[in-house]
Amino acid sequence: MSRRRRIYEGKAKILYEGPEPGTLIQHFKDDATAFNAKKHSVIDGKGVLNNRISEHIFTNLNDMGIPTHFIRRLNMREQLIREVEIIPLEVVVRNVAAGSLAKRLGLEEGTQLPRSIIEFYYKNDELNDPLVTEEHITAFGWATPQELDDIMALAVRVNDFLAGLFLGVGIRLVDFKIECGRLWENDMMRVVVADEISPDSCRLWDLKTNEKMDKDRFRRDLGGLLEAYQEVAQRLGILPEQDRPPVTGPTLVQ
Known part of the structure; x- marks a missing residue:
C-alpha cells in the first residue's frame, strides 16, 4: 500500500x-x-x-x-x-437551552427556546472559538453576506431534517454544530455542509429520560x-x- x-x-x-x-x-x-x-x-x-x-x-x-x-x-x-475551502465559522443551531447558552443567559438547562437560534463562532483555538456576529463575519471577510444567507438556509434545513430524524427514534435534538465550505466546480462556487454530524457535534437527549447521548458524557465525566x-x-x-x-x-x- x-x-x-x-x-x-x-x-x-x-x-x-x-x-x-x-x-x-x-x-x-x-x-x-x-x-x-x-x-x-x-x-x-x-x-x-x-x-x-x-x-x-x-x-x-x-x-x-x-x-x-x-x-x-x-x-x-x-x-x-x-x-x-472551509469557511472559518462554527455554525451552532440551538433548539433547547443547554451548554454555553444556558450559562450565558442564566437559563435553566432543558428550557425549550421560543424558536431555533443560529449562532456563529469564529474557528480559532487560540481564542477559544469566540462567539461572533454577522457584522464581525462580513467586516473581517470570513464570509460574504450572500454566503451567510446560504449558510443560514442550510442550517435551517439541516435542523429540520435532524430534529425529525432523531424524534422518530425517541431522541431530542437539543443543539448541533456544522461547518460549511466553498465547493468550486469550474468557475462556479456553492456553499455546502462539510466536516461531520455525529454525537460529537450534537447534543442528543433521550426523549423520555433526558439521558445524555452525546459528547457531554465525556465533558461532564458521566461515563458511558x-x-x-x-x-x-x-x-x-x-x-x-x-x-x-x-x-x-x-x-x-x-
Whole structure:
C-alpha cells in the first residue's frame, strides 16, 4: 500500500489526499476532546461509530438535495469527500437551552427556546472559538453576506431534517454544530455542509429520560460515552451487531 499524503490533522479527524483531484479521505480518530483539547482521552471505537452515524446523516442530506462534501464511506473509519475551502465559522443551531447558552443567559438547562437560534463562532483555538456576529463575519471577510444567507438556509434545513430524524427514534435534538465550505466546480462556487454530524457535534437527549447521548458524557465525566453512541447508532438502524466496536474504557492521555 502506497503511503498517503496527510493534508491536515484535527482533534478528531485526519484528512488525506484523495484518489482523484478535488477529493480527500476523511479518517475518524478515537480521540475524545473537550474545552479546546484541554481534556483529552482515546476511546476505542468512537471513530467507527462517528463515521457510520455521519455517513447515514450525510447520505440522507444528499438525497434530500441539501449539498454536502460527502461522497461515500470507504471503510469502517474513512469517507471519501469533496475538497472544499472551509469557511472559518462554527455554525451552532440551538433548539433547547443547554451548554454555553444556558450559562450565558442564566437559563435553566432543558428550557425549550421560543424558536431555533443560529449562532456563529469564529474557528480559532487560540481564542477559544469566540462567539461572533454577522457584522464581525462580513467586516473581517470570513464570509460574504450572500454566503451567510446560504449558510443560514442550510442550517435551517439541516435542523429540520435532524430534529425529525432523531424524534422518530425517541431522541431530542437539543443543539448541533456544522461547518460549511466553498465547493468550486469550474468557475462556479456553492456553499455546502462539510466536516461531520455525529454525537460529537450534537447534543442528543433521550426523549423520555433526558439521558445524555452525546459528547457531554465525556465533558461532564458521566461515563458511558461509547455505549451512548452505540445506542444512537442502534436506534438509527445503521450498526449491525457484528460491526459493533468492542466496549472498552477510555485511555487517558497526558
